[in-house]
Amino acid sequence: MRYIIKKFFMTIITLVVVSFCVFLAFSVIPGDPALKKLGMEASPELVAQVREEMGLNDPLVVRYYRWISAFVKGDFGTSYSYNKPVMWLIAGKIPNTIILGIMAFLITVVVSIPLGIFTAKHENGVIDRVISVTNQIIMAIPPFFSGILISMIFAGVIRLFAPKGYVSYKDNVPGFLWYLLFPAVALALPKIAMTVKMLRGSVLDEAGKDYTRTAYSRGNRTNEVLYRHVLKNAMIPVITFLGMVLADMVAGSIVVEKVFDVPGVSTVLINSISNRDYPVVQTIIMGIATIVIVINLLVDIVYCVIDPRIRIDE
Amino acid sequence: MKNNNWKKILKDPYLVAGGIITGLILLMIIVGFFWMPYEPTKMNAAEKLQGASLRHLMGTDNMGRDIFSRVMYGSRVTLMIAIGTIIIGAGVGTIIGAITGYYGGMLDEITMRVIDALFAFPSILLALVIVSVYGIGWVQLLVSLGIAFVPSFARIVRGEVLRCKNMDYVENARLQGVSDIRMIFVHILPNIKGVMASSILIGFNNAVLAEAGLSYLGVGSQPPYASLGRMLSDSQQYMTKSPSYVLGPGIIIVLMVLGFAFLGEGIRRWK
Amino acid sequence: MEVILDVTDLHIEFHDHDLPETAVEDFDLMLGKGEIVGIVGESGSGKSMSALAIAGLLNRHAIKKTGRIMFEGVDLLTCDRKTLRSFQGDEISIIFQEPMTSLNPVKNIGWQVEEALFIHHKEIKKEERKKRAIEMLKAVGLENAEKVYKMYPHELSGGMRQRVMIAAAMIGNPKILIADEPTTALDVTVQAQIVELLKKINRERGTSIIFISHDLSLVSQLCERVIVMQQGNIVESGSTAEVFRKPRHQYTKKLIAAIPKIEL
Numbered sequence: 001m002r003y004i005i006k007k008f009f010m011t012i013i014t015l016v017v018v019s020f021c022v023f024l025a026f027s028v029i030p031g032d033p034a035l036k037k038l039g040m041e042a043s044p045e046l047v048a049q050v051r052e053e054m055g056l057n058d059p060l061v062v063r064y065y066r067w068i069s070a071f072v073k074g075d076f077g078t079s080y081s082y083n084k085p086v087m088w089l090i091a092g093k094i095p096n097t098i099i100l101g102i103m104a105f106l107i108t109v110v111v112s113i114p115l116g117i118f119t120a121k122h123e124n125g126v127i128d129r130v131i132s133v134t135n136q137i138i139m140a141i142p143p144f145f146s147g148i149l150i151s152m153i154f155a156g157v158i159r160l161f162a163p164k165g166y167v168s169y170k171d172n173v174p175g176f177l178w179y180l181l182f183p184a185v186a187l188a189l190p191k192i193a194m195t196v197k198m199l200r201g202s203v204l205d206e207a208g209k210d211y212t213r214t215a216y217s218r219g220n221r222t223n224e225v226l227y228r229h230v231l232k233n234a235m236i237p238v239i240t241f242l243g244m245v246l247a248d249m250v251a252g253s254i255v256v257e258k259v260f261d262v263p264g265v266s267t268v269l270i271n272s273i274s275n276r277d278y279p280v281v282q283t284i285i286m287g288i289a290t291i292v293i294v295i296n297l298l299v300d301i302v303y304c305v306i307d308p309r310i311r312i313d314e
Numbered sequence: 315m316k317n318n319n320w321k322k323i324l325k326d327p328y329l330v331a332g333g334i335i336t337g338l339i340l341l342m343i344i345v346g347f348f349w350m351p352y353e354p355t356k357m358n359a360a361e362k363l364q365g366a367s368l369r370h371l372m373g374t375d376n377m378g379r380d381i382f383s384r385v386m387y388g389s390r391v392t393l394m395i396a397i398g399t400i401i402i403g404a405g406v407g408t409i410i411g412a413i414t415g416y417y418g419g420m421l422d423e424i425t426m427r428v429i430d431a432l433f434a435f436p437s438i439l440l441a442l443v444i445v446s447v448y449g450i451g452w453v454q455l456l457v458s459l460g461i462a463f464v465p466s467f468a469r470i471v472r473g474e475v476l477r478c479k480n481m482d483y484v485e486n487a488r489l490q491g492v493s494d495i496r497m498i499f500v501h502i503l504p505n506i507k508g509v510m511a512s513s514i515l516i517g518f519n520n521a522v523l524a525e526a527g528l529s530y531l532g533v534g535s536q537p538p539y540a541s542l543g544r545m546l547s548d549s550q551q552y553m554t555k556s557p558s559y560v561l562g563p564g565i566i567i568v569l570m571v572l573g574f575a576f577l578g579e580g581i582r583r584w585k
Numbered sequence: 586m587e588v589i590l591d592v593t594d595l596h597i598e599f600h601d602h603d604l605p606e607t608a609v610e611d612f613d614l615m616l617g618k619g620e621i622v623g624i625v626g627e628s629g630s631g632k633s634m635s636a637l638a639i640a641g642l643l644n645r646h647a648i649k650k651t652g653r654i655m656f657e658g659v660d661l662l663t664c665d666r667k668t669l670r671s672f673q674g675d676e677i678s679i680i681f682q683e684p685m686t687s688l689n690p691v692k693n694i695g696w697q698v699e700e701a702l703f704i705h706h707k708e709i710k711k712e713e714r715k716k717r718a719i720e721m722l723k724a725v726g727l728e729n730a731e732k733v734y735k736m737y738p739h740e741l742s743g744g745m746r747q748r749v750m751i752a753a754a755m756i757g758n759p760k761i762l763i764a765d766e767p768t769t770a771l772d773v774t775v776q777a778q779i780v781e782l783l784k785k786i787n788r789e790r791g792t793s794i795i796f797i798s799h800d801l802s803l804v805s806q807l808c809e810r811v812i813v814m815q816q817g818n819i820v821e822s823g824s825t826a827e828v829f830r831k832p833r834h835q836y837t838k839k840l841i842a843a844i845p846k847i848e849l
Contacts, residue, residue: 013427014427014430014431017427017428017431018431018435021428021431021432022443025443025444025447026447028447029447136572136575136576136579137568137572139571139575140519140568140569140571140572140575141568142523142526142527142530142567142568142571143527144526144527144530144543144546144547145526145546145564145567145568148546148549148550148553148560148564149564151550151553152553152554152557152560156553156554163553209686210681210683210686210687211686211687211688211689211690213642213681213687214681214687214688214689214750214753215689215700216642216673217640217641217642217673217674217678217679218673218674218678218700218701218704218753219670219671219672219673219674219675219701219704219705220670220700220704221670224704229689229692232691232692233689233690233691236691247436248436250436251436251438251439252436252438254438254439254442254531255438255527255530255531258530258531258547259550269442270531270532270533272446273442273445273446273450273533274450274532276446278446281442281443281446285439285442285443288436288439289435289439292435292436293431306691307690307691308690308691308693308737308739309690309737309739
């Protein structure tokens with residue numbers, strides 16, 4: 001319990017540090033937001049007035065506090081380009097990104113864990129060798145290229161789905177999920193390869209340890225040794241890795257959404273970067289960062305459940 | 315002895331495959347400095363979207379430019395940015411990691427908190443923040459990727475310095491009055507080159523993938539200059555009409571990463 | 586005396602490298618009911634390999650075994666895996682040198698002590714298993730057995746973990762307990778306690794024990810009979826007292842000379 005409280009505390013500190021860094025990054029931008037809002041022709045008096053209204057003359061810490069407390073309440077500011085609340089701009093896009101990320105993560109877990117165990121069980125067998133070379137190749141294919149290849153093959157040749165034919169979840173949920181399946185696979189592929197490689201190594205490491213021999217000496221079958229003894233130990237490093245994978249899915253979806261034309265948060269992000277629409281960029285970056293940091297906390301908690309050594313230490 | 319080593323290298327399929335692939339890619343890039351089949355930015359309206367042929371090894375794009383020449387140029391850019399990224403990331407990361415690891419204390423605590431926070435942050439996002447603040451272009455891309463790679467190197471070096479710091483030979487050197495800076499750079503850092511070598515290989519691949527991804531998103535080198543990621547994003551709408559437009563740059567990215575990955579795997583198995 | 590284990594002509598060869606390596610040659614052992622036999626020798630003498638072979642733990646393809654290990658009318662070397670497994674942990678148990686790593690770090694002590702019952706006696710209910718495990722933990726001298734039952738290996742000292750290993754090995758009341766250097770990794774005082782515990786188990790339960798050690802003085806405290814091994818071969822065997830008094834082999838003499846003498 002003390003461990004979890006400590007981790008929770010660390011998470012808060014990390015969030016503060018990250019949010020301050022994000023805030024700082026966007027407050028050193030050359031150019032005047034007031035001028036931007038009003039346009040180049042605005043009179044200096046008006047600009048000065050708006051600057052005062054926007055609170056741009058206050059000290060950095062005060063502005064940070066104002067921004068972060070509004071952010072926590074869900075007030076993300078106003079988009080420069082659209083003059084609408086940022087929330088209005090991204091609200092409909094969040095489910096796409098989140099569901100894409102979760103789907104890709106589930107695919108990774110469901111495929112890589114059995115495959116990792118299988119390759120470890122049949123170490124140096126034909127299938128194991130084939131899979132480990134395939135893994136190396138898949139890890140070298142960036143998700144946007146595998147996404148394009150998937151579109152070429154499954155939309156262009158086999159016609160399992162329409163290229164760039166995104167279906168909104170508001171209209172047709174199964175169609176929406178079916179369409180997202182393909183970008184999710186593109187996103188999952190390299191992570192599957194990495195997880196399989198890692199789990200295989202971890203299982204083989206654990207299988208060489210003394211407690212495995214003890215388990216055999218009690219009359220366990222190979223499978224019982226694997227599933228009752230080795231696996232839980234072997235999963236400990238893999239869980240950390242999967243936590244990083246889940247965090248990476250959120251960021252990686254940025255690229256894959258573009259490949260498949262999924263109207264997710266990242267489309268807004270990229271457009272806002274080109275338009276220098278900073279409130280939007282700042283909000284999305286901070287949002288993704290928060291998700292990533294919270295995932296890390298969850299990993300620590302899962303860790304604590306699975307590994308009794310952590311519960312006591314410290 | 316030397317002969318024997320060569321035999322051993324030639325026996326390892328990973329080292330051989332990695333060496334051949336990386337060699338070919340490097341050859342292509344080096345030749346590109348002196349000669350390319352066509353000017354990579356020269357358009358030719360008469361030869362749009364042609365398939366692969368002897369005249370155009372990878373065909374032509376929607377503006378009639380020779381894809382192979384553009385790939386030659388683009389992989390040069392990718393390689394340079396990846397190398398630059400590693401130089402910045404490994405250089406700054408090593409200095410930060412070595413100093414905080416060596417001196418420890420409050421400075422170490424604070425730096426590591428910030429580094430941890432940055433590390434938790436996916437590098438593509440960090441690069442996007444910097445690009446969005448300082449504008450789009452390859453210099454910004456290089457700097458932002460470099461910064462994004464600092465935390466991982468800083469963590470690795472710090473860990474290694476902590477490990478080496480208490481070893482007997484370092485204690486000995488300290489008793490002989492070696493200065494701190496000399497201690498870090500002459501006595502400690504040379505001992506971690508093995509760890510650094512593998513981190514650099516992995517980092518290089520990540521840098522290639524990150525550069526390609528960011529230029530695919532359109533925040534890397536700007537047109538008309540070729541970049542592999544940008545070419546892929548341009549080619550996407552022609553993927554059914556002209557597959558070679560997609561496959562050319564895509565396969566080159568894959569081979570670039572794969573070559574180094576195989577070399578890394580081979581080196582890992584060597585030990 | 587009733588013979589319960591009869592090993593004859595045991596050969597163990599490793600085929601991991603280009604040339605096969607012989608680990609054990611012409612190993613013979615007759616173990617009587619309720620008897621404690623010691624096997625001594627330095628590391629690499631083949632004593633642990635013989636023990637692992639008897640416990641049925643040398644099953645890699647690269648290991649070639651010939652000879653016979655007869656137990657309850659079955660040859661453990663040639664019988665099918667299912668028969669072998671039915672003995673392991675139930676009729677023949679083994680404890681190891683490294684109590685620190687021989688227990689599974691993520692399972693609690695109770696689970697690990699009960700496991701052999703769970704595998705071999707599915708008919709025993711959960712509560713009964715727990716009751717027996719706690720009794721067993723008490724029997725091996727662990728105070729607060731109820732508390733230890735819920736603890737994890739990393740919370741226990743080396744000596745306590747070895748007691749837990751013994752409890753787990755003894756839970757099915759096996760006929761044979763193989764102790765492979767059980768005290769080597771422990772402090773001298775704890776060593777003596779573990780040896781006492783093994784003696785007690787042998788006396789109260791009639792369990793036959795094969796005690797493997799490189800320490801001849803420990804063997805002499807515990808065993809009636811001793812086998813001395815060197816480089817995979819038995820160089821001398823007989824009653825402990827006799828071997829001590831009149832060592833015939835040069836190697837045995839060296840081993841005896843190596844025991845630190847306490848001068849009074």
